[in-house]
Amino acid sequence: MNILEVLDSYYPKFDGPNLVLTSYCKNFVKREDASVAAIVPKYPKYKDNQSFKVIRVKSMGGPEGYRLALPKIDSKLKKFLKSKKIDIIHVHSPFTLGRYMINYGKKHNIPTLMTFHTKYKEDFERSTKLKCVQKFLMKYIMKTINSADYVLTVSEGAKEVLKSYGCTKNIEIIRNGTDLTYPQDVKQKIDEVNNKYNLQNEENVFLSVGRIVENKKLDLALKAMKIVKEKGYKFKYLVVGDGNYLETLKTHTKELNLENEVIFTGKIMDRNLLSAHYLRSDLFIFPSTFDTASLAPIEAAALKLPSLMNRGCSTAEIITENQNGFLANENAKDWADEICKIIDNKQNLDTVKENAYKQVYRTWDSVSDEVYDKYSQILKKWKK
Secondary structure, three states, X not given: OEEEEEOOOOOOOOOHHHHHHHHHHHHHOOOOOOEEEEEEEOOOOOOOOOOOEEEEEOEXXXXXXXXXXXXXXXXXXXXXXXXXXXXXXXXXXXXXXXXXXXXXXXXXXXXXXXXXXXXXXXXXXXXXXXXXXXXXXXXXHHHXXXXXXXXXXXXXHHXXXXXXXXXXXXXEEOOOOXXXXXXXXXXXHHHHHHHHHOOOOOOOEXXXXXXXXXXXXXXXXXXXXXXXXXXXXXXXXXXXXXXXXXXXXXXXXXXXXXXXXXXXEEOOOOHHHHHHHHHHOOEXXXXXXXOOOOOHHHHHHHXXXXXXXXXXXXXXXXXXXXXXXXXXXXXXXXXXXXXXXXXXXXXXXXXXXXXXXXXXOOXXXXXXXXXXXXXXXXXXXXXX
């Protein structure tokens, strides 16, 4: 099976869909019955070092460090497509490159899939206040999504969001996974983080990982931490990542008098070092309701770290409350109360840690096998 995976953004820009596409490709390239290539925008001076073929498409600068692909004027892309017998095209974003490849599939009788990863409407509302621009962008992406032969997404909540946007196709769910695994050298990794941030004597360490943008609601976590501190609890809160809201968040940290408790680590691309941060922590803090199904809580579960999330959010579908994770209502007081309860019952926390590993953790191997089976089913129907 000759597979194309398509995304309108890629490294060095880092986000969840990057990890999804990369994980699919890494697993497909290991199969004897498949070949795979990723089609993504070109970033100036960036060199790929993947185990699979990466086709970089001409692009121009876009907002927030993203690139706008220009596939219609890329002769190398057209030459590659012409030279390759393609069986299936899986698109992970509905912009210029995604639309071009879906139209290519229609023209050449190749089945196309679209996976909905992101709440685009909320992103558009955050990045531009012009209603006419928001309306145009929503119309553009929904035309792209509805043009695909098959539509997938990553959670029940995401499915409902996509329907509300105007998706006319049947929507199937394939949940995300992680490439992180529980290591043998746990103590060594924990010592590494302890030494890096002087955490040797810290009993309560909390962690957040991801893009630092306003709609991730890290302000909610900070307000909760202020209440926890005022109740007399000692803790450190590691915030891993970067983004356009980072400086604002640092300012809010100072205003809340949490400078001694909150440590901004910056972005961590080294997966082993990231694993060490999960291992050292006692609770994963995930206040976002924006994400359709974040990868970070699954990564945390791989390292036996349970998550605290907002009750009712899409990502929290994987959580059974107080069994393999924790939930709170979306306000600082409820979050603070839940954090204090968790701190006060370490025996229960240890049980939840083990259950998170057993019940929430899911590998990309198993996800990719599920996706490959879906491709096979589609191709059998397509040939008929």
